[in-house]
Amino acid sequence: MLHWPNRPTAETTSAGFSLPVPDDGYAWWYIDALSDDGQEGLTIIAFVGSVFSPYYRFARRRGPIDPLNHCALNVALYRAGGNRWTMTERGRRKVARNAQSLVIGPSDLSWDGNALSINIDEVTAPIPGRIRGRVRVIPRAVTQQAFTLNADGNHRWWPIAPSARVEVELASPDLRWQGDGYFDMNAGDVPLEQGFTVWEWSRAALRDGTAILYEAKRRDGGRLDLAIKFDRHGEMESFDAPALQRLPRTPWRVDRSARSEAGARVVRTLEDSPFYARSVIATTLLGEHATLMHESLSLDRFKMPVVQAMLPFRMPRRG
């Protein structure tokens, strides 16, 4: 565990939006939340140097590329009435950032020291529709610790707020709810697929904190195995991860597994695609029944030309 050299020191005044991101590198800010009634879910990911962008990957063939030319705000709403997805990629001219805020096209994120506000005004894909409105993320605590995910230190992770309240107020679709959520950032100096082959990440709200499991196979053969718990004050301790339970593959045949002291069960597959799956999983951790927000990623799948050809359907670019 190392300190992140470029990380702002005054965490409360910055969420790292103005962090330098080198050519071919990336940074993303990730939020997820599930409503208190368990009916609604969302994820929001703001990308500088969109790691799964086929345009960014293709452009890199010709030499080092400015990540600011490949930014996107990905919003996914998971609801009984139908999911919605936006991920329009924007070029450098449509992006602005400083320590407090990040503007990507018609949407923006800003951090006022206590909360993150996200103004969303995006068009959905593949079928055009709208997501418009505002989401607020109010951390229970802001953590001080960032992690390097590999020996070179060129992939890093900062779980900014392992536990947060999230307030959703959308005009389109007409939707209001509140729930528990999570906020982190990742950044790297090289493409993600150079560092890792597969990874699984999950988090669960516990009675008095949040458990996070972050596991990956590195391309150099090494492994990342993190099992940590944050209490309500953001104090961290690691725990012994229980055994892996295999779970059914998704319809796109993405492998899934989860750590559990008893059995594990897929409650809902939120996202399924040829290289990436997001699921809600029932598990048992640290003696508690817990609900995991869980993701599995295969970067070898991502690199396949046939997969690259599919991505623009859900990731249009309006440079």
Ligand SMILES: CC(C)=CCC/C(C)=C/C=C/C(C)=C/C=C/C(C)=C/C=C/C=C(C)/C=C/C=C(C)/C=C/C=C(\C)CCCC(C)(C)O
């Ligand atoms: C009509 C015409 C032209 C032609 C007709 C011909 C025809 C038949 C066409 C058929 C086309 C088909 C089949 C297209 C299929 C397209 C598909 C399946 C696209 C799938 C896209 C998936 C995406 C985009 C996923 C993005 C995931 C994302 C963004 C995940 C992000 C996760 C992160 C960052 C990790 C967070 C980690 C931490 C929590 C630690 O922070």
